[in-house]
Amino acid sequence: MKLTILLLGLLIVASTTPGISQTHQGAWEFSVSGAFSSLSMKTETSGFAGTQTHESDAVNYFSLMLRPGFYVIDGLEIEPEINWGAADGVPPSFSLSGNLSYTYLIPGTRFAPFAIAGYGVGNGIPVLERMFDRSSDEFNIGVLNLGAGLKLFAAKQVALRAEYRYQRYSREETVGSGTYGSTVKSTFNFHNVFLGVSIFLP
Numbered sequence: 185m186k187l188t189i190l191l192l193g194l195l196i197v198a199s200t201t202p203g204i205s206q207t208h209q210g211a212w213e214f215s216v217s218g219a220f221s222s223l224s225m226k227t228e229t230s231g232f233a234g235t236q237t238h239e240s241d242a243v244n245y246f247s248l249m250l251r252p253g254f255y256v257i258d259g260l261e262i263e264p265e266i267n268w269g270a271a272d273g274v275p276p277s278f279s280l281s282g283n284l285s286y287t288y289l290i291p292g293t294r295f296a297p298f299a300i301a302g303y304g305v306g307n308g309i310p311v312l313e314r315m316f317d318r319s320s321d322e323f324n325i326g327v328l329n330l331g332a333g334l335k336l337f338a339a340k341q342v343a344l345r346a347e348y349r350y351q352r353y354s355r356e357e358t359v360g361s362g363t364y365g366s367t368v369k370s371t372f373n374f375h376n377v378f379l380g381v382s383i384f385l386p
Contacts, residue, residue: 206341206384207287207296213253213261215345217380219246246270249378253285261285263300265329269308277308279327287335294337300347302329309353309372320355328352333378341384349376 206213227238246269253263265281281304289296304327307320333347353372358365 206337206343206386207255207259207261207289209255209257210386211255212385213251213255213263213382214385215249215251215253215263215380215382217249217345217347217378219378244272249380251283259286259288261287263302265302265304267306277306278323279306279308279325280304280323281327281329283329296335296337296343297332298335299332300329300349301331303327304329306353309355324355324357326352326354328354335382343382343384345378345380345382347378347380349378350374351376 229236229238248268250266250268251263253261255261261284263283263285265279265283267279267281268276269278270276281302283300283302283304285298285300287296287298305323306325306327307323309325329349329351331347331349333345335343335345337343351374353374354370356367356369358367360366
């Protein structure tokens with residue numbers, strides 16, 4: 185209860201304190217979001233032979249999204265994105281996307297909602313909504329990014345960033361060869377929430 189009251193009080197203060205716009209033409213924004221997961225699995229099988237239990241060791245996963253952005257006009261930002269993912273015992277995966285985003289600072293507040301859209305290529309498809317598994321030795325997986333979120337300025341040049349992102353990964357590959365070859369097209373749709381921080385440079 186006390187934590188809820190404290191968070192509510194912080195939101196009220198943040199919403200009434202005038203924000204300073206760092207989203208003007210010529211400004212830079214450097215943003216980072218990350219995620220860490222640990223996965224273990226336990227399987228129990230019961231039958232005529234009794235009960236058997238198998239438990240896997242925990243596997244750690246880490247993903248990091250880096251975004252250097254440049255405001256070409258007030259609010260409109262070119263925001264390339266590098267997504268790096270790693271897991272225990274597998275090669276890292278990468279995707280590179282070219283995104284456009286528009287940020288609007290609500291007058292008299294520290295809140296700045298934004299929308300983002302873009303497309304890129306990579307060599308991995310997320311598993312459990314974390315991009316850590318390399319799926320290809322080439323950059324032949326398409327990545328569509330559509331999303332929206334909110335930046336909350338904690339200081340003049342620092343903002344906390346919360347974002348919903350729809351991502352579609354698509355891949356086309358040929359199985360077999362010659363007369364017996366076939367083309368397989370796969371599409372994976374993800375709905376993600378990313379949390380991060382942005383640093384603004386005038």
